[in-house]
Amino acid sequence: MAHLSKELYEKCKSVVALYPEARSALIPLCHMAQGQDGWLTSEAMEDIAELTGVTPAEVRGTASFYDMLHLEPVGKHVVALCTNIACMLNGSMELLEHAEEKLGISAGGTTSDGEFTLEESECLAGCDKSPCVQVNHRFFGPLDDKGFDQLLDDLKAGKLRDDVPSHGVLSRVDRKFPLALSPSEIAAERVEMETAKSQRDEKRKISEGAN
Amino acid sequence: MAVTTFDPIVSRRLRIPNSHTLEVYLANGGYVGLRKALSMNPEDVAAEVMTASLLGRGGAGFPAGRKWAMLKNDLVKYLVINGDESEPATFKDHELVEKDPHQIIEGTIIAAYALGVTQAFIFCRGEFALGFERLQSALNEAYEYGALGRDIFGSGFSLDMVIHPGAGAYICGEETALLESLEGKRGYPRIKPPFFPAVIGLYGKPTVVNNMETVSNLPWIVLNGGAAFAALGEGSSAGTRLFALSGHVNRPGWYEIEMAKTTFKDLIEHPELGGGIRKGRSLKAFIPGGVSAPWFGPNEMDMPLSQDAVAQAGSMLGSGSVVVMDETTCPVRAAWRITKFFSRESCGQCTPCREGSGWIERTMRRIEFGAGRMEDIDLVLDACDNISPGLSWPPKQTTICVLGPSIPSSVNSAITMFRDDFISHIKDGKCNYA
Known part of the structure; x- marks a missing residue:
């Protein structure tokens, strides 16, 4: 049973899917967990470890480097x-x-x-x-x-609630779109671009030779 | 020298209400540069940037066109935009990300097209939470509009982009530390060679890392041509640049200025720029390009805001942030606070930086708070010398990255320019400015 809410857990999965390597999502996920709890709990770090394919110790070791990630509770x-x-x-x-x-x-x-x-x-x-x-x-x-x-x-007095979300919430805006291209499509596009470029280079050489 | 008039480039939309939205962006020339770029060959886009002589706006000032040309060809390569602006007193990317996020996205797409990259990342400093939200909204709008994703504007070019948050670490502005952070690790700079990003970058693949302001210039350059950009400014300091002015001035803020045509005096005193020093006081010293830069005094006021001129005079234009200190400023306190920053932000990998910064900070604090000893002045300089032998400019490096050699700049400047202040702190056992 995950510590992160079901909805947040799904959101985390969609963020992991944005990166060529899952570990890249580690810091974004730490922010998202802080958004839920206000600080980075051990339980959340276990979830993040599972989602990014590293150990909980690696999550803690990474998070402790960064000023914005709080490993202990903080004020509201x-x-x-x-x-x-x-x-x-x-x-x-x-x-x-x-x-x-x-x-x-x-x-x-x-x-x-x-x-x-x-x-x-x-x-x-x-x-x-x-x-x-x-x-x-x-x-x-x-x-x-x-x-x-x-x-x-x-x-x-709660007068600034619209401007100041609760602690840990980095972004109140979510990404709406998954990646448009799959890795195989990216590879195919790159091959196509390279071929087109070498054809242009070839043409340029011929026209330069003609001059 | 004078303050020249020109049509602003990167800042032209910053004062328009709701400039962060797609609607306002499109009404003010948005995504026109990208459409033109996509109608050109990628190598011709790159050639325009080379012609523009666009210098990187992050701090090192390396020509963007040459950086692109160094990218090793590989079927997988990446583009990463550095928006981790944390050099103290620098706040121009902060403005750009909050007020014109689409310009950053458009510039990034143009760069990706020119480089043949199909996945780009924008690394946004975590503390810019509002900027991050606006960048994320702009990204959503750009996908909806067809400027991102599959077959952009029907050109056949496809690109995915991810906005990635930092989490609070100055060192992640160093490009290899930034890549480590983007890979989900602690922000430890990589050793170069072999880890030049152009060859071994993100996930070990060739990577270009460009600053946010650098790519913000690209839509204009593509639209107006590299030659038009190079016609502004002078020599290698081409185009305009966003300068961040802070400290004891009447009008602190960001100002887009034609490079090499305007002097520090103009920037600080012109009524439409800095508006002069507060309360009619006189200048003590100023920092010409972020706290990693050696200080200048009143004698350097007439120097133009030119990368070469400032470098020749023994400092740097760096991140384009100018800090003005008036006659009431305690130089010991200022240099101590800057050293405290480096001591706090040292990643800890290299001994000279990790130990040296703390040692200098503690000694400087001792002097500032009246417990200094006369030999402390030489002690501080000796510690500086151990981090950057000879205390020359540009500084020699004993560490993996340039954070270490940036530490001595302010301390060395303060002692060289204001040794008497150090002596009086020690003799009187207190700070006479407090």
Whole structure:
């Protein structure tokens, strides 16, 4: 009995089918499992291992490399505050101090009500809106102390539900189409393209020779 | 030098409402370049890109046409688009993926056609969740529209494309680490030789890896010809480029600028570009091309935004991101924060990078927070020298990939340009900027 819901399990299978090798789907599937559970559980990793043809240890070993994949439970809202150079120049380190005080946790921690996890992040590519913050990987900024407090209030009050899905949901849009071509068709098309090209090369040689 | 006027290329749709939808894309010249490309021979499309002298927009600045020409012929080969933009202060691909995903898809199809590839992957940085959603929607629309899948626009050419998410690792912007990640592994860069992607790439097959902004130029190049692109800019810095401006400027943001015709001063001070330094303060230093690049000072302000000129002056245009630091900036703190980034993002394979970055970071932190010793300055430089011997430019490499040799840039710049600040931190036992 799989841990992933039946519907999600089927969706995972369709993602695996997009790749020449099943293991390529490992990270997309980790995201999808996080979308269901909010973090990457051991049970989900067992399913992913089965779906991609590797061991659960290989899934864990791979996932642990990546900042976005959480191997432990996190809060409902993961608030990532960038303190890299562009944001730092615009006061993000001071904003982080404020955030820590406001939430009563240090970066890396989760509030006792499970509402917020605070992360000090590296550059999120929102430097024109610095200091910039991501909540469940959706952008906000530029933020000052007041703006940050307002953001927390809005999140708690559920005002941003349309913009900020629950933690772990990477994409609310699914791919609609399976691959159009089967591997044998791809091979046939490539042979055809190569033949056409060598014929063109041949013609070019003849016309160049004639000049 | 001046700010030149021209019709924008990659950014022309970015300010149009709903520019991410097929409807708006088609109403603004979308998929016309692809139709033209499909009416040409693939090698003629590649020839136009060679003529355009289009330099890769990811950071290394290698000519895209030459990269394509290096692709080993094989019945199975792949095209991978690098949208893992994570170089600090770089945010141009972020704009392109959220505001013009169809342009990326169209450019990718054109590249695939020119290269004879039948399966392409777009690797989108995981933190760009909205961008990923828009790219996925655009992909669905493109399949429905007939721009992807079997027999595209009745041309006989077929292509499948997959949007693949990253999961948060700077190193995956390095092309071989990206391929590892795409294969479902940890993002460990591969050793080159033998793993040049053009020969041994994705699944061991010949692979071209192009940056998102690079392929975003292709629809325009095909439509207007490579020569028209090369006519913009100057010399090897052809065309226009999306620059990301951040830090202490009045108008941080992205600006499409004709290469080599505009100076850093123009970019930072022109009222329609950076709009000058905030609060009328003066410039202390700026980073010309992402945090891997050595810093410049006020003396380099008149330099053109040209790949060659910046390289000759001992830095790089890199990822096209310019960070402005005004007189109130503590150089020790800035360089420490950049080193902390590298220390956190080092993949850990090579000793000089893994150990060196942490060592430099801890020493820099000690100086910034007032516990530094006078010999720490030389210690930091010595550690830098162990990662990149001689601290020359371009940097020498002791590691598998270029993350390692990027570490010394900022630290070395800060010490060379602002040694007095380091000394006062140590003497006074505190940061006088705080």
